Amino acid sequence: RVRCTLPEVAKPNRTQTLRNDEIEVAVNAAAPGVVSIRDRRTGERFPGTLLLPETEIEICDLRNGRRYLQVPGGGATLSWTFVPGPGRADYHGEVRVGARLAVTLRLTLRLEKNALVAQFDDVHEEPGFEFMQIRLPELCAVTAAHRGHLAIPTEAGRDIPAAEAGTGEYEVKLDWFDTLQAAVLWRESGKSAILCRSLGYEDGILARVMPPCAEAGRYAALGARLVHRLRAFPPAAQFVAQPSSGIRLSLVRDVDGDGTADWVDAAKTIRETFTCRPNPLYCSATTYKIMCDVRPHRLVTTFGQALDLIRRVHNLTDGMNQVVYLVGWQHDGHDTGYPDVSVVNPRLGGYDALRHLMLEARKLGAIVSFHDNYDDAYKDSPKWDPDVVARNNRGELWKGGVWAGSQSYILSAPKYMQKGGRDRIRYTVQHYGIKQTTHIDVLSAVPQRHDLDPRAPAGIRESLEGKFAIIREFNRLGVDVTSEGVTEPFIGPMTRFRHLMRRDRQVFPGERRIPFVPFAIHGRVVYGGGQAGFGELLGGFIYGQTYSADFNKATPEALMLDLIYLLDVPMRALATREMQRYERAEDLERVIYGKDTFVEVDWARNSYRIVFEGRTIARNWTTLIETKPGVMLVYSKDGGRIACPFPGAPAALEVRPLTEDGPGAPVPYEYAEGLVHFTAAPHRPYRLAAPVR
Secondary structure, three states: OOOOOOOOOOOOEEEEEEOOOHHHHHHEEEOOOEEEEEEOOOOOOEEEEOOOOOEEEEEEEOOOOEEEEEEEEEEOEEEEEEEEEOEEEEEEEEEEEOOOEEEEEEEEEEEEEEEEEEEEEEEEEOEEEEEEEEEEEEEEEEOOOOOOEEEEEEEEOOEEOOOOOEEEEEOOOOOOOOOOOOEEEOOOOOOEEEEEEEEEOOOOEEEEEEEOOOOOOEEEEEEEEEEEEEOOOOOOHOOOOOEEEEEEEEEEEEEOOOOOOOOOHHHHHHOOOOOOOHHHHHHEEEEEEEEEEOOOOOOOHHHHHHHHHHHHHHHHHOOOOEEEEEOOOOOOOOOOOOOOOOOOOOOHHHHHHHHHHHHHOOOOOOOEEEEEEOOOEOOOOOOOOOEEEEEEEOOOEEEEEEEEEEEEEEEEHHHHHHOOHHHHHHHHHHHOOOEEEEEEEEEOOOOOOEEOOOOOOOOOOHHHHHHHHHHHHHHOOOOEEEEEEEOOEEEEEOOEEEEEEOOOOOOOOOOOEOOOOHHHEEOEEEOOEEOOHHHHHHHHHOOOOOOOOOEOOOOHHHHHHHHHHHHHHHHHHHOOOOOOOOEOOOOEEEEEEEOOOEEEEEOOOOOOEEEEOOOOEOOEEEEEEEEOEEEEEEEEEOEEEEEEOOOOOOOOOEEEEEEEEEEOOOOOOOOEEEEEEEEOOOOOOEEEOOOOO
């Protein structure tokens, strides 16, 4: 985030109007710029560029010490020739350095159904010059006077009211913290909103809140940074990452029938672009990792101890299905040995003990698989190969983090899948007997990988295709892939993610957090990130998150059970449901999934309620849920007197505590008016069902 102020520029003398049945756009006929956007269906009108800042182009002057010039400026000039056409406006740009022609390109504003698309193409570079990127600071806006808002996907969602937010600019890029390439402009009680979407993975959406201008007072606006080449050295590595790219501004109307078009309607519009549904495996199983061997703590959980942990969870959850990923199973523990996976960590018991764990866990309804990594490589690995490592903008091997005390290097996914990657996948699946699922660390969380190797350069697009090839090869062998963080390109190729990132980081002063990203993805994928602590638990409910947890032999039983019963069980009941409505009144938040199905959090009272099809399944640290016909599981963090609805009136009923060794002795209960009353111990699950004969 940076502070930004721009001088006001006179309004254009000449405009051109583009229109079709749905949208009408007035554009500047002198230079690239949008004067206004109007929805012809609702009559809603949005200003375009209120300050009319100039379009900025960056070029590289290869003749003169590889100087990067911002144009106009730095001795370079930019001129435009306007060429109108049906439903479009073409701007032919010329960049000159001194008197010499450096770059020509075309920037087009065109209509597509209910959208305006701004796109560059037809780039020509004169010898000695390279076109790097184009920056369109403002394309559309909303004013504070008209109760305008800006919504961005950062940290799962931020609502930025133009009247209250601090002045600044933020670039929404594709990464761990900006899950979607999207932003929204909307007005309170407005009939239309504008959804902004990038067309290229390298690009950024410019979100800004500006100080008052003479035309409209304080306002929020959206623009774009569109990338052509990536900066690099030597010059040969400065390759074209995107021959053409652009941004789409789409009109969004009242999708849900609540009388206004806002960020919820925009999120639902995004959701319709994702056609995937969660793999049923992750809706029916509690999913966690076992930290077998992780530096620096080195609290080793052997394969035998991991099997004991799985058996305990099996007994404590009445035989619930489990998906378990082992961390540190290879070489010298977590983050060691990659990209080689031929050595099983001897401290954990070796290959035979690993296979025994996997086979015995199957008998308990648990799938045991791996936490693996296809992004990092280490020089001490038996499979170290610098030819499959990416190069940075200095031509050096690209360093990653220092993990487990060793420097990692970033694999180039396209290179690796051409040389060794497919063999490794086949070996992993066949040699270790991986079934149904595996977890690949980092893969989705860091989609913006580059390889600036002059011999085989790769931008984000090529890097993603290499990562998708990894997923497809596992899928071909019958194994589904999960990964670490939700990012847009992986929604579909994957349907389960460990994290939806939502830190408390402030982007704009005066902003409000909103579940923007969850409204776009819930019901399409399953994702974790919630925890058992008070704030995290309540936040997890609002954001639709199940838990993301690492267990080991020393994890307290109460913590495991809190995570599974308080968060995972009720949220998996909602896993395939789409979020429909969002309501907020002071400290009360509610996410509605459909008729008689909602999540409600009262932050002031530290309370919550989850209702599924009219039945309360979780309330204030107590979960009461039917897991199969005629079987209820009840869990209370604090214990005490429980009143549990039970379907029907069974002639015989048993209420048994679940322990790590299996069901305990029945406890007394009373049954009256459809409720089973009994006293529960803290952190103890109970099974309510007819006696097993």
